[in-house]
Amino acid sequence: MEPPGPKDKTPPHRPGKPSVRPDDPTLVPGMATPYDVTRAQPSAGMDSGDLHSRLTTPLSGASDSAGLGDDSETMPQVEGYDLVRSLGRGGMGMVFEGVQQATGKRVAVKFMLNAAIASDAARKRFEREVEVVAQLQHPGIVSVVDSGVRKGRYFYVMEYVEGRALDEAMPPGKADWRDAVQLIIDVCEAVDYAHQRGVLHRDLKPSNIIVDEQGRARLLDFGLAKRVEKGEPQAELSLTMSEPGQLLGTVAYMSPEQAGGRHDEASVRTDVYSLGVIAYELLAGALPIVMEGSLRDILTRIADVDPSPASARRAAISRDLDAVLLKALEKNPMARYATAGDLAADLRRVLADEPVLARRIGPAGRSWRWVRRNRAISALALGAVLTIVAVSIVLVGRIIEERDRANLNAKQNKENYELAQDALARSRQNERYANENFALLRSILESTDPERQGEITVRQLLDVASARLDRAPPELDLTEASVREIIGSVYRKFGEYEKARNNLARAVSVRERHAAGDDPLLADSLHNLAATLWWEGDYERAETIYVRSLEMRSRLRPGDDRDVATSMTHLAACRLRMGKWNEARELYAGALEMRRRMVGAEHEEVAQSLNNLAKSYMEGEDYETAERLFREALAMITRIRGEQNGGTAAATQNLAGCLLEMGNPAGAREAFASAMNIRIALFPKGHHLIAGSIMGLADAELALGNTDKAAERAEEGLQMLQKMGRADHPDYAEALAIKASILIATNQAEAAAGLLRQALALAVEAKPPSRVQIALLRGRLGEALHASGRAGEALPLLEQSYRNTIETRAGRGNFVVAAAQRLAACYDTLGRVEDAARIRGEAVRAAKSEP
Secondary structure: OOOOOOOOOOOOOOOOOOOOOOOOOOOOOOOHHHHOOOOOOOOOOOOHHHHHHHHOOOOOOOOOOOOOOOOOOOOOOEOOEEEEEEEEEOOOEEEEEEEEOOOOOEEEEEEEOHHHHOOHHHHHHHHHHHHHHHOOOOOOEOOEEEEEEEOOEEEEEEEOOOEEEHHHHOOOOOOOHHHHHHHHHHHHHHHHHHHHOOEEOOOOOHHHEEEEOOOOEEEOOOOOOEEOOOOOOOOHHHHHHOOOOOHHHHHOOOOHHHHOOOHHHOOHHHHHHHHHHHHHHHHHOOOOOOOOOOHHHHHHHHHHOOOOOHHHOOOOOOHHHHHHHHHHOOOOHHHOOOOHHHHHHHHHHHHOOOOOOOOOOOHHHHHHHHHHHOOOHHHHHOOOHHHHHHHHHHHHHHHHHHHHHHHHHHHHHHHHHHHHHHHHHHHHHHHHHHHHHHHHHHHHHHOOOHHHHOOOOHHHHHHHHHHHHHHOOOOOHHHHHHHHHHHHHHHHHOOOHHHHHHHHHHHHHHHHHHOOOOOHHHHHHHHHHHHHHHHHOOHHHHHHHHHHHHHHHHHHOOOOOHHHHHHHHHHHHHHHHOOOHHHHHHHHHHHHHHHHHHHOOOOHHHHHHHHHHHHHHHHOOOHHHHHHHHHHHHHHHHHHHOOOOHHHHHHHHHHHHHHHHOOOHHHHHHHHHHHHHHHHHHOOOOOHHHHHHHHHHHHHHHHOOOHHHHHHHHHHHHHHHHHOOOOOOHHHHHHHHHHHHHHHHOOOHHHHHHHHHHHHHHHHHOOOOOHHHHHHHHHHHHHHHHHOOOHHHHHHHHHHHHHHHHHHOOOOOHHHHHHHHHHHHHHHHOOOHHHHHHHHHHHHHHHHOOO
């Protein structure tokens, strides 16, 4: 086979290209590690197989001999992680910075101290923190990616967030008040997300909120978190107050009910109060309550003394913002905002200069203010009768005005009362959901028995939970929907797509019954169901549901919104797999512009969108535009992350693939080599990503006519993939196809056919299947059989490949031409001259069509 030169319009016969996956939809493969630093999901650094292997391992650590005492300086050893330094110590444990060996990601590993283990309550709090945070997957919450027990000592692994505490990143009273309010809104949304899943934080304070390098607020430390339940140990408060150096720093953010030791009153409104303190301090530059005197004095002031308006400390604060802060800081929990989401909504109204629900000024208050402004009226009345008459007229006018205002305020007060009643009802309903969630989780956990079943894996726990829901669903079906949504999402990450689909479909059904119109939770459920269908390869159904979710999110969140951008990207990835390049391109371009408006022109999310848009142009065979966009993304991620970075390597690899497709094998070879060298430096022990770069080099050498070098590289790449346990992965199918191309080029068609059969079988079984890849592999297999003298056996494969290529390529472009030429050549061999002529005519028309 002659290697295509720079002007050759026939595309090289290779199945492997960058693909976009909805589980990490904003990336092309290999770019998830640096781009998605806030999520522990399958990525370029850890594919779904790696994650499955990690999470199905029982929760037991390495049996090293190093100890971890209260004062130990010894660096502990944890299987799968290299710990590099201690980050700090708290009342419950020590935190170390480490590196995940499989991915090279920085992580934070928290160990429970010996002294903490001695307390049964402390151990339960530590276990609860792992349990609570593991179920919270939100961009505003630092997530847990792993956990276990090392020599009887509990630990868990968190994503590593580079940033500063809230009050360090944004000095209280000095930052622009709008920036501060926006950051508080982000924190409220993260807290509200936790509340909706039945989790109270109970220790909100600036030191538990990290602002990362992108300016995003991230919530952490759920050590005192609880589900809404009764029977909480009464020792919680005293333990929190006794942490070294944390007395006033923690008490300052306590709610009146916490300060009074009334643990049974803890609710979502408890966290709302703490959010109010944080917001007040950030905006006014001081705490709402004076932190001086004895502990008893401080607790008394928290319970009894009303704070002064924040505007008294900082003139830039408006009366509306004052009202919002004071409502959040109400002593009576029922007078506060019902949810953190309601607080966030009122803060958004402040930013938009819209009326806020918190501001209530009655007619008496308005009259008193008027009198204070007009104290001279009585003195003027003594001057003359005409003055008295004039003033009386003014007073009558003002009385009429005040009467009208009073009527309006009464109407507004009635509406506000009705809103408050609705919020109260929602709060009570949420509490019921939370209680049911806890009861359900407890029943699931109690149903497992390690002594009979051995160590329980996450997959087994999911099966138990799903069976428990089928056998005895909760009283509230919305509780069932929430739990099934979590179960379905985790099943999807494990590749259990049918189980994921069944659970998510049930969640959608429940939410549809309860939704009176557009509902954010229903939109999320639809999105998750569509992602599962994508992984199953059911792109048509996935597209329909993605469209519905996107339209609903767009109506709920008009303007620029991250969830809307994510929905656009998912739908684009689906349509790209269906061969709808133009529609995919429009969606990718829309998501790119939306992200630029939200985060600025220079940002990792923008680089992700540039890669996605480049991919759509590459699939549509507009290689020049794709090259420009890939280079723009590469330059951006290099500026942001540096040259020796996984994201830089991935962007370079994507550019290399584009150069190879457009007939520039020399440039492709250089780019593949650069990507390979970066990955070797990042993964000195070997990695499947290195093998991907090596196979790219083999493909480039083949295109340059260097078949010996190509064969050496291909063998090296295949061996590395086998060593890394990926002989049953779609990556291996792509590598086999490249090796087969080398064999065909060296007149070894029979051997090539054997490799292509194996590659085709892997591609058909892949999740999600790539129709483009399958069509190309069928054509390559048919070509190999034809070349080995088996034209009759090759014909049905070539015919099917041609039909599939037309379907996935909209009947036009160079790939259709290549498939037609292979089929026509086979017809010639079989003596079917008319069929060959017909197919060649179709090839000419496809070549003239603009892709």
